[in-house]
Amino acid sequence: MDLSGIFPALTTPYANDGSVSLPDLKHNIQRYNGTDLAGYVVLGSTGESVLLRQAEMDGILVMVRESAAKEKKLIAGTGAESTSETIERTKRAAELGYHAALVKPPHYYKPAYKSEGLIAHFRRVADESPIPVILYSIPQFTGIALSAAEVAALAEHPNIIGIKDSSGNVQGTGDFVGATPPAFNVLVGNAATLYPSFVVGARGGILALASALPEKCVALFELIRLGHHEKARELQSVVARASRLVISELGLTGVKYLMDQRGYRGGIPRLPLQPLKEEQKKRLSAMLASLEPATARA
């Protein structure tokens, strides 16, 4: 499976009563279907998966499956803290027709999960999973950064086909490329380092920013792919500026607000995540306004 291209890390919209709004989710997917996004990633960190109940997760998986255009690749976040629950979630995603599972490392008992335990966990999940597994390194949330040696060991498993690296560490991304076979999919999880990551061998991106600015992220991918260095560098700088504010500073709450501004159904996140303050909204709107000419240009 080749995971080239841009995948948005989907957000989860809520109705006024706080329940998951599947119609709003459908609305978003239908709009994304008209873009050149390579597929969709559901129930990732951007999807607030850790704030959802099991039934809610199931409803989301079903709705995205039903709404997605045929050609889109579907990836489900299925990592739980326990090995058995991770396997169960992965099997459910496979049953519903998802093409691959994105599995973050268990992390609560950080000091106890040594390399050996993490590798055993991922291998067990990959053994049991009916669909290919993608590793997921996001140390800012889990406190665990997968090492090149760990990824190399896991890449030998026939059912582990790639990694999403959200660490922001471009040298580390290059190390993953260097330590794995050419067919292994190294994907970057930060819009701010998309181009630099491609330069060290990444081939795709799973980006929260692509939920709000899919065209711009796809345009950057295309410029890189076609070797238009100067234009790519210019657009990368625009995207990095957006990413700095939206992702690094405001997080998924910022992504959701930006989606609202662009005609998607973003809304506010679930508590304990707080809605944006007025001042933050203004800065996001100003940033968006400044992007538009660039968007047009790209």
Next chain:
Amino acid sequence: MDLSGIFPALTTPYANDGSVSLPDLKHNIQRYNGTDLAGYVVLGSTGESVLLRQAEMDGILVMVRESAAKEKKLIAGTGAESTSETIERTKRAAELGYHAALVKPPHYYKPAYKSEGLIAHFRRVADESPIPVILYSIPQFTGIALSAAEVAALAEHPNIIGIKDSSGNVQGTGDFVGATPPAFNVLVGNAATLYPSFVVGARGGILALASALPEKCVALFELIRLGHHEKARELQSVVARASRLVISELGLTGVKYLMDQRGYRGGIPRLPLQPLKEEQKKRLSAMLASLEPATARA
């Protein structure tokens, strides 16, 4: 409510098929009932709560409630990532007759949960909880260390009555004491710093080590309480040596193995936590053997 004394952070025993073994749990509680432990803490970090399903947690809460001697104080770990689920779990514990809820901070979206968000979360939970709330700071697992300013702000809430500080930072424990009213219960979560923490004002301990060595932990508490400085210092040194190996190095898996050696039902933890290796078991047994004279003495 006065939380003086020693509370064990209970472990969760499993049957051979991997399911929770309530009979083994009952066995443990019945033995603990004969000690001077002040009460029990269920579903904390030592109880593998993040590896359990909701029905399993419920079964554990019920069994401990039913097996505990009348005079024991019962504290339930109820912290989940989302505010609403934390409230729901807390209400369930109250319904079952628990005396207080131990609430760890939400932590997955660390960079987004600023002071303000954490304080709002705890206040909302305390507002809705029918029973008193105890804060829980365990940065080695959550990546979040509550600050003295945050604890001082939260201590103003009439339904927040204490904090379990598992950070190991004795100066910080003293800061919590200094920043809160005298009635606020500052409890220490590390056997290795029990005596030093009492010296800066802690009044109780919630200790994983007390699940395997309850008599020794209670004896240390008594020596401290009675002002037997030299003996307390000597026993603290013995306890710290045990804690270093069992807790700091081997974690809850070590506690469970040590329980097995002492006639409790410990067993192995759930995956991805790995069982001890032979070499680790040997070191634990040797440590236990070296403890016994000291135990006798104490």
Next chain:
Amino acid sequence: MDLSGIFPALTTPYANDGSVSLPDLKHNIQRYNGTDLAGYVVLGSTGESVLLRQAEMDGILVMVRESAAKEKKLIAGTGAESTSETIERTKRAAELGYHAALVKPPHYYKPAYKSEGLIAHFRRVADESPIPVILYSIPQFTGIALSAAEVAALAEHPNIIGIKDSSGNVQGTGDFVGATPPAFNVLVGNAATLYPSFVVGARGGILALASALPEKCVALFELIRLGHHEKARELQSVVARASRLVISELGLTGVKYLMDQRGYRGGIPRLPLQPLKEEQKKRLSAMLASLEPATARA
């Protein structure tokens, strides 16, 4: 050599033209001579040693030697980044009559100085030093926390007689005690954890706060030594409050200002250290005012 008691980490006063003011230093020493301080530590972190030239350091060593009362133990900070310069400084201190050398680990090339390199460095210095060597762990400045295993290995050297632990990690301080012979001097470097550290086996303190509040630090030491638990705990809480503001928040600049308020010659530090702001001075003065009744009481 027994290093029981309280040692102030001396500050370095400057004249108006920015040069070191030896007369002001003499003034301070003469006042300290009238207290029960066990001795003096010169050219430590509090003494701005990294901001001084070699000739300045030499002048300071000479002046303290000449001004100190006969019974005071004299300890010189001699740690430099290179092994050879550390040895040279240590020999010079010995030549001038200092009783021991306090040696911080080399730290610039942190990732390269593995355990092995640090141990080799300290052993080489101890081999060459005419006077006993005291290790110095201050990770907040050096980024290197000596481990119990390293300290245990170094304690076997006949010319290494102790450690100053400024990490603030009381459990670690206890680990140093547990890992070394009874004659090895474990000294604490934080006034905020003086009593807790004694409870795990420390026997002395080298304290920046003792440069401004020597009587109070000595009084606390005496209460601990005599086993007056309640009074010790009360005074420890007062000292911790002072330490929090002066040491943790304002650093050596705060110590110097507090010295000015108490009749010592503190003054301002050398650039790039900045003088206090008016608001900080006011908070220090308010804290000092609130201390006085306690001082009287102690």
Next chain:
Amino acid sequence: MDLSGIFPALTTPYANDGSVSLPDLKHNIQRYNGTDLAGYVVLGSTGESVLLRQAEMDGILVMVRESAAKEKKLIAGTGAESTSETIERTKRAAELGYHAALVKPPHYYKPAYKSEGLIAHFRRVADESPIPVILYSIPQFTGIALSAAEVAALAEHPNIIGIKDSSGNVQGTGDFVGATPPAFNVLVGNAATLYPSFVVGARGGILALASALPEKCVALFELIRLGHHEKARELQSVVARASRLVISELGLTGVKYLMDQRGYRGGIPRLPLQPLKEEQKKRLSAMLASLEPATARA
């Protein structure tokens, strides 16, 4: 001043008696003169500046000045812990004909050097310096990572013309580019991220690896400059592999050994830095052997 191109961070060779060997240094410079290196950086972290005495530093500055080919730009590392000593060293470098000074932040009193203090330090140095100043961010050694806001503020000073970013954080490097005027020189300090850094706007590199492999580093720079994407990516991957072993794992000791293998005068570093072990030497030699075909190709 335009600092495009590749600068080696020079090492310091020693004679058998441990003193600085100026003839060996001259030998190296004369060989480098025949390459397309843009200039030389002396007394940086790779040059063991923190292990040198003042007279030794002066000798090195003079020798490099005398040996360097006319067209090479000369940059001197002049950062000391105190502001006044930094200014003095900078003036001395200017006097000797150096074109710019590379100034690392003071860092011993990390918690006390707030943004404000660091900015004041750099401004004072730039005010007093007869030659342009280049900032230097190397958090792995200093514990201080300059922020984009700090660099933006400092870039307004007419005598601060660039930054060497050795953090390895490519997104941060891009942030420096985005936060400063086009003429500001953002240089990367890691060979492993040379190409990715150029993609976000860096224009030059100061590389320890270029002391041992100058041709390869220059070749990579040329491929990037000419837009030969595929070849650049391939060579970047080769260089990153070398950098991982030499720089990340073995540090400047590895650079020096690699220099020995390639006909330069590397030698062993000063204590407390330890010489390589046999096993490390073998891995370095094997890596070098594997590089040669690639070198030929490039």
